[in-house]
Amino acid sequence: MADRDSPAGAAGEEGHLIEVATERRQLLRGNFLDVRGDIVRLPDGDLASREYVMHPGAVVVVPILDDGRLVLERQYRYPLSQVLLEFPAGKIDPDEPSSRCAMRELAEETGYRATEWAFAARLHNAAAYSTEFIEIWFARGLTLGERQLDHGELIDVCLMEEAELEALASRGELTDAKTLISLMWLQKWRSGVWALDWRPAEAWGPSR
Incomplete structure (x- = not known):
C-alpha cells in the first residue's frame, strides 16, 4: 500500500489529484475498529478533513x-x-x-x-x-x-x-x-x- 504522505504518482501525471496529510488524529479505537480523522492539503492548497477506518485487510x-x-x-x-x-x-x-x-x-x-x-x-x-x-x-x-x-x-x-x-x-x-x-x-x-x-x-x- 502506498504511503499517503508520499503517494505514488504525486510528481507525475496524477499530481493534480493527490492529497497530503498535514495532521493525523485517532477518533475511535474499539476492539475491531480504528477510526482516524486527518486534515489534508488539497492540490490547490486548501485544507479538508478525511475520516476513514484503518483495516489490516x-x-x-x-x-x-x-x-x-x-x-x-x-x-x-x-x-x-x-x-x-x-x-x-x-x-x-x-x-x-x-x-x-x-x-x-x-x-x-x-x-x-x-x-x-x-x-x-x-x-x-x-x-x-x-x-x-x-x-x-x-x-x-x-x-x-x-x-x-x-x-x-x-x-x-x-x-x-x-x-x-x-x-x-x-x-x-x-x-x-x-x-x-x-x-x-x-x-x-x-x-x-x-x-x-x-x-x-x-x-x-x-x-x-
Missing part, C-alpha cells in the same frame, strides 16, 4: 468442489439486520500471509481443506472510508473435516451451483460485494477469459 475464498458446486455461507450481519449469502472470508491476522489466512478461514468456517490454491486479485471494497482490501483466492481439491468457529460466530454452510448463484445475482438477491466480484472472477476463469495460477497448498510460501 481480508481474504475471500471461492471453494470449488470436484462436481463443480461452490461452498458458500449464510451469516447474519448485525449492521444490516440481515442474513447474507457469502463466500467464506475473514480478516488477516498480524504478520499472517494472505495465503495462510485463506486456508485458515476456509477450514475454520466450513471445515473444508483444499489441495490446490490460486490467487486471483485484490479489491478495495470501501475506498472512500477505509484502508481495507480483500484478496480473492480460489480453492479446489476439497476434503471435508471439522469446523472451528470463533465464539459468537454463527454460520450455515451451503453448497450451490454457479447457475443458482448467478440467478440470485440477476434478481438482486446477492448483495455482498466480495461475493459478486468473486462470482465474476469465477465466470471469467471458467470461460477461459481470465487465468488462474493453480499451485499446491504447500507451494504458497510466506511471501503471499
Whole structure:
C-alpha cells in the first residue's frame, strides 16, 4: 500500500489529484475498529478533513468442489439486520500471509481443506472510508473435516451451483460485494477469459 504522505504518482501525471496529510488524529479505537480523522492539503492548497477506518485487510475464498458446486455461507450481519449469502472470508491476522489466512478461514468456517490454491486479485471494497482490501483466492481439491468457529460466530454452510448463484445475482438477491466480484472472477476463469495460477497448498510460501 502506498504511503499517503508520499503517494505514488504525486510528481507525475496524477499530481493534480493527490492529497497530503498535514495532521493525523485517532477518533475511535474499539476492539475491531480504528477510526482516524486527518486534515489534508488539497492540490490547490486548501485544507479538508478525511475520516476513514484503518483495516489490516481480508481474504475471500471461492471453494470449488470436484462436481463443480461452490461452498458458500449464510451469516447474519448485525449492521444490516440481515442474513447474507457469502463466500467464506475473514480478516488477516498480524504478520499472517494472505495465503495462510485463506486456508485458515476456509477450514475454520466450513471445515473444508483444499489441495490446490490460486490467487486471483485484490479489491478495495470501501475506498472512500477505509484502508481495507480483500484478496480473492480460489480453492479446489476439497476434503471435508471439522469446523472451528470463533465464539459468537454463527454460520450455515451451503453448497450451490454457479447457475443458482448467478440467478440470485440477476434478481438482486446477492448483495455482498466480495461475493459478486468473486462470482465474476469465477465466470471469467471458467470461460477461459481470465487465468488462474493453480499451485499446491504447500507451494504458497510466506511471501503471499
